[in-house]
Amino acid sequence: MIEQAINELKERIVGYASFTSRMIEESIHGLLEKDENILQKVITEYETKANNLEIEIDENCVEIIARYEPKAKNLRTTLMIMKINNDLERVGDEAVNISESALFLIKKPSVKRLIDIPRMAEISLDMLKGGITAFVNDNAPLARDICARDNLVDDLRDQIIRELVTYMMADSSTIERAFHLMRIARSLERVADLSTNFCEDIVFMAEGKIIKHHHDEV
Numbered sequence: 001m002i003e004q005a006i007n008e009l010k011e012r013i014v015g016y017a018s019f020t021s022r023m024i025e026e027s028i029h030g031l032l033e034k035d036e037n038i039l040q041k042v043i044t045e046y047e048t049k050a051n052n053l054e055i056e057i058d059e060n061c062v063e064i065i066a067r068y069e070p071k072a073k074n075l076r077t078t079l080m081i082m083k084i085n086n087d088l089e090r091v092g093d094e095a096v097n098i099s100e101s102a103l104f105l106i107k108k109p110s111v112k113r114l115i116d117i118p119r120m121a122e123i124s125l126d127m128l129k130g131g132i133t134a135f136v137n138d139n140a141p142l143a144r145d146i147c148a149r150d151n152l153v154d155d156l157r158d159q160i161i162r163e164l165v166t167y168m169m170a171d172s173s174t175i176e177r178a179f180h181l182m183r184i185a186r187s188l189e190r191v192a193d194l195s196t197n198f199c200e201d202i203v204f205m206a207e208g209k210i211i212k213h214h215h216d217e218v
Contacts, residue, residue, distance in 0.1 A: 002068040006077055009060055010136050013081050013088070016053050017132040020088045021125050023050065023095035024191060028121045031102035031184070032114060039106075042099040050092035057085045076205055083201065084135065087194040091128065094187040101180035111167055111177045120156045120188040123149060127195040134199060140206035143199035147211060153192040160185045 023046050030039035061082045064070065070078055127146050134143040164178040200212050 002064070002070055002074055005064050005068065006070075006074060006081075009057070009064065009078070009081055012053075012057050012060065013084055014132055014136060016050075016057060016085065016088050017128060019046075019053065020050060020091040020095065021128055022046075023092050024098070024121060024125055024128075024188075027095045027098035027102060028118060030099060031105065032118065034106040036103060036106065039099040039103050043096050043103075047092060047096050050089060054085055054089040054092075058082060061085070080135065080198070080201060080205065084132075084198050087198055090194055091191050094190050097187045098184050101183045104180050105177060108177055111174050111181060112163065116156050116160050116163075117181070117184055117188070120153055120160075120185060120192075123153050123156070124188045124191040124195070127153075127192050127199075131195040131199045131202070134202050138202075138206060140203050143202035143206075144211070146199045147196050147203070150192050150196045153189055157185045157189045 023042055026038050026046070027042050029035065030042065061078050064078050065075070068074070127149055130142060130146045133139065134146065161182055164174075164181055167174045168178050200210075203209060203211050
């Protein structure tokens, strides 16, 4: 019975990850296509649904612990789902942050062509989706690979910030728009960080090895 309950919980966390990934995708799409409607939808409708899903999954985890008193791997899995659930809610929050900045930006002239931000979004979302797959399948090698990709996102963030600082120094009228672009880059970096966090936990659960802060050794 407990195995069935945990499997159902895994299915729910996969669905939640898919939904929060969609929030990020829609926020970036709204920015690139200057679609105010979808950005507003992320901020209102999607945010409410994400918060409700997080509460429901958390309650499911507590119910399993209270009802079955899980031990060993079942307990670790349930606690891991609670952690991932919290991380996914924060991914939804980052989607809202991106959408808020995008709403400001789409009404203004572009500071620069958006090339690196969509690339950051692509890598961060691949990390998030891969991290969930690694968790569901107990795939520590995949989790290690995802941790290693975090450097790619950090490098893109640094490149974006360097370029935007150059624009701001050359033309002070770009400062506010540049700060919103930096906020979007930092939100995407945060999505990658959250994915890395639970991938580190997956490796620890599978191998008993702590790899936090040692991604170069992954």
